[in-house]
Amino acid sequence: MAFTIPKENYNGKVYEVELGVGDRAIKIGGESTLPFLSFEGEMPNRPSIAIEIQDLPPNDWPDTVKKVYEKVSSNPVAWAKFCQDELKADAVALRLISTHPDQKDTKPEDAAKLVSEVLNVISIPVIILGSEHIEKDIAVLKTVAETAKGKNCIIGKAQEENHKTIAAVAMANEHKLIAMSQLDVNLAKQLNILLTQMGFVKERILTDPMSSALGYGLEYTYSVMERIRLAALQQNDGAMQPPLVCDIGKNVWKTKETIAAEAELPEWGSLEERGIIWEAMTAAGMIMAGANLLVMRHPKAIELTKKLIEELR
Amino acid sequence: MALSGVEIFKHLPKTNCKKCGFPTCLAFAMKLAAKGVSIDACPDISEEAKKLLGEASAPPIRLITIGAGDKAVKVGEEVVLFRHDKKFFNPCGFAVAIKDTESSDEIKKKIEAVKTSEIDRVGQKLRVEMIAVTDAANDPAKFASVVKNVVDSAPGVPLILHSMNPSVIEAGLALCADKRPLIYAATNENAEAMAKLAKDKKCPLAIYANGLDALTSLSEKVKGLGVEDIVLDSGARKAKDMLEHFTMIRRSAVKKSFKPFGYPVIAFANRDDSMMEALIAGIGVMKYASIIVLSSIEKWKMLSLLTLRQNIYTDPQVPMQVEQKIYKVGEATDKSPVIVTTNFSLTYFIVRGEIENSKVPCWLAILDVEGLSVLTAWAAGKFSPAKIAAFVKESGIEKTVSHKEVIIPGYVAVLSGSLEEKLGEGWKVVVGPREANALPAFLKSRGA
Numbered sequence: 182m183a184f185t186i187p188k189e190n191y192n193g194k195v196y197e198v199e200l201g202v203g204d205r206a207i208k209i210g211g212e213s214t215l216p217f218l219s220f221e222g223e224m225p226n227r228p229s230i231a232i233e234i235q236d237l238p239p240n241d242w243p244d245t246v247k248k249v250y251e252k253v254s255s256n257p258v259a260w261a262k263f264c265q266d267e268l269k270a271d272a273v274a275l276r277l278i279s280t281h282p283d284q285k286d287t288k289p290e291d292a293a294k295l296v297s298e299v300l301n302v303i304s305i306p307v308i309i310l311g312s313e314h315i316e317k318d319i320a321v322l323k324t325v326a327e328t329a330k331g332k333n334c335i336i337g338k339a340q341e342e343n344h345k346t347i348a349a350v351a352m353a354n355e356h357k358l359i360a361m362s363q364l365d366v367n368l369a370k371q372l373n374i375l376l377t378q379m380g381f382v383k384e385r386i387l388t389d390p391m392s393s394a395l396g397y398g399l400e401y402t403y404s405v406m407e408r409i410r411l412a413a414l415q416q417n418d419g420a421m422q423p424p425l426v427c428d429i430g431k432n433v434w435k436t437k438e439t440i441a442a443e444a445e446l447p448e449w450g451s452l453e454e455r456g457i458i459w460e461a462m463t464a465a466g467m468i469m470a471g472a473n474l475l476v477m478r479h480p481k482a483i484e485l486t487k488k489l490i491e492e493l494r
Numbered sequence: 495m496a497l498s499g500v501e502i503f504k505h506l507p508k509t510n511c512k513k514c515g516f517p518t519c520l521a522f523a524m525k526l527a528a529k530g531v532s533i534d535a536c537p538d539i540s541e542e543a544k545k546l547l548g549e550a551s552a553p554p555i556r557l558i559t560i561g562a563g564d565k566a567v568k569v570g571e572e573v574v575l576f577r578h579d580k581k582f583f584n585p586c587g588f589a590v591a592i593k594d595t596e597s598s599d600e601i602k603k604k605i606e607a608v609k610t611s612e613i614d615r616v617g618q619k620l621r622v623e624m625i626a627v628t629d630a631a632n633d634p635a636k637f638a639s640v641v642k643n644v645v646d647s648a649p650g651v652p653l654i655l656h657s658m659n660p661s662v663i664e665a666g667l668a669l670c671a672d673k674r675p676l677i678y679a680a681t682n683e684n685a686e687a688m689a690k691l692a693k694d695k696k697c698p699l700a701i702y703a704n705g706l707d708a709l710t711s712l713s714e715k716v717k718g719l720g721v722e723d724i725v726l727d728s729g730a731r732k733a734k735d736m737l738e739h740f741t742m743i744r745r746s747a748v749k750k751s752f753k754p755f756g757y758p759v760i761a762f763a764n765r766d767d768s769m770m771e772a773l774i775a776g777i778g779v780m781k782y783a784s785i786i787v788l789s790s791i792e793k794w795k796m797l798s799l800l801t802l803r804q805n806i807y808t809d810p811q812v813p814m815q816v817e818q819k820i821y822k823v824g825e826a827t828d829k830s831p832v833i834v835t836t837n838f839s840l841t842y843f844i845v846r847g848e849i850e851n852s853k854v855p856c857w858l859a860i861l862d863v864e865g866l867s868v869l870t871a872w873a874a875g876k877f878s879p880a881k882i883a884a885f886v887k888e889s890g891i892e893k894t895v896s897h898k899e900v901i902i903p904g905y906v907a908v909l910s911g912s913l914e915e916k917l918g919e920g921w922k923v924v925v926g927p928r929e930a931n932a933l934p935a936f937l938k939s940r941g942a
Contacts, residue, residue: 450793492733
């Protein structure tokens, strides 16, 4: 019996999306195969990684990752510049966490001012994330999207309850949009359909299937993503073809595995390595399931993930 | 080749005797086609038909057992490419490599690490299953002495004997053949000698060839030499080759019934950087490796890999569950709030995580609803006032806390009146937030 390479024939592909402007713009997506299977299709762009920063000092982040940003994290502008210049980030994800009513309830205009300052000091693409408070995000993202006009940012996250307004401002100000649904293939598809029905160009959408951390539901996200990607390739389903974005840092760095001291749980081993591998392994899972853009926190976890991506290409 | 139920039916006795437990032979045939029952359940089938159907109904990837006794590792028998299509059946086994040139101190440490590798996660006991004794000295006596050391100090732990030299393998086998170690590996050069050892000692045999064409011919050659239990190594060591080779092997076996690849795959994830090694092994876990050999097994590393394996091999149709009981979160006291929710593991983890984030110690009362989420359990009548009340009463929480108040998820606010009634005199039911992420604000506001 002779071996023949078992190739699948796909008739669809993932949209290629460009983020940012000028020399530092990046492209994601565009593949016509499952992740890294170059024997049967093209994967023109490697998955990119955005480093997450926020508009409040990260007091609630575990020490392992908090200490890395100690010198800059009290000033989001310096933090953004540090990510670009020192850490050589592909992109920065600025989370406007202080706008949440339970945090500082920062006003949209103040958030916009910060966004403008950040955009002035860095030239890499910026993802602007709200606080995931349905009502407040409407006001905040509207204002910051206007401020960031012309920078081809990603604005997010639009959810079913607030997608209309957020999509409208993303469209009017020529940004890309993250559409997030609750860990379900059909909900992800439905939200993308709702967006296109209101005239949003589907090639400007990024799908967030709702990320999870290793050990805390990773398998759900993994399978939802695999199914979305198969639908994109096999069925050429336009509503399933936006690139996939996984916002993993915030899920990973609240798990017990990244927080509990070794003295408390000796069977879990060194806390420093444990936290870093937790984020990197989660990233590896998302990449294998089809992620095109990751939002992560720890530079060492990012470096490992990039090395893995290089080895997979 | 897979046969349809009707094709299988033609070979059955057609007596409808019911001895197989099915009402008719046709019903039995349908179940056979779906691989839901063994052909052995039919007592009257002819040997000829049994052989024919046995081959047809055999899983596309052979089940291989490494080791003996209750610590034996079973791998293979996978039937899908994607876990959502059915599930991945037999979790890959992890082995740590011990070179026979390592110092006795290093060897002792590694053996100890294997023996203490067990962790408990969502009620499952997970551990590093195997030790791969690796020939680096090309000295049968030296190899044998390390094998003896491992057999003596780690009784029951399945072994992989790793050498390309048949006389080294033979020396090792002399000490542990009855324990069914995996022999690694037969190559094109040593195939006859290795196959003879495997056959004589009734041990599984891994085969190593460079690339998938060479692996195909070697697989056929070794099978032709009479070895049934085979494990495949295509020489893939880089992440890309592992992913592509393993995908092609799994696809060939499952979708094309390509017999030379109808066996489990072994992967080696050796890297100088242990974190990188963990990620490479992770690729193996997700993409079809059945045995993964590591060069080191630090606890943080194994925690991540064992957790990943548990995640990937979880049955997508059966929700992961946690045990019904009252969990203490933080330094809870008799004044701390009591929060009730369901035993779906995700619900539990998320709720617990948010309570921990809030820094408000609580008692978390987890009700067994067969692993459903709150709304689903409520709709199915499993998260009902009667059941919650009975659980709260029987749990003994009344003796632990000095108040009579329980917090229920916001999605089942409708239950609160009826639950208060069922709990009886003096009890108060508080409606909590709908989503767990609102718990910290909720708990903090109550404390203030």
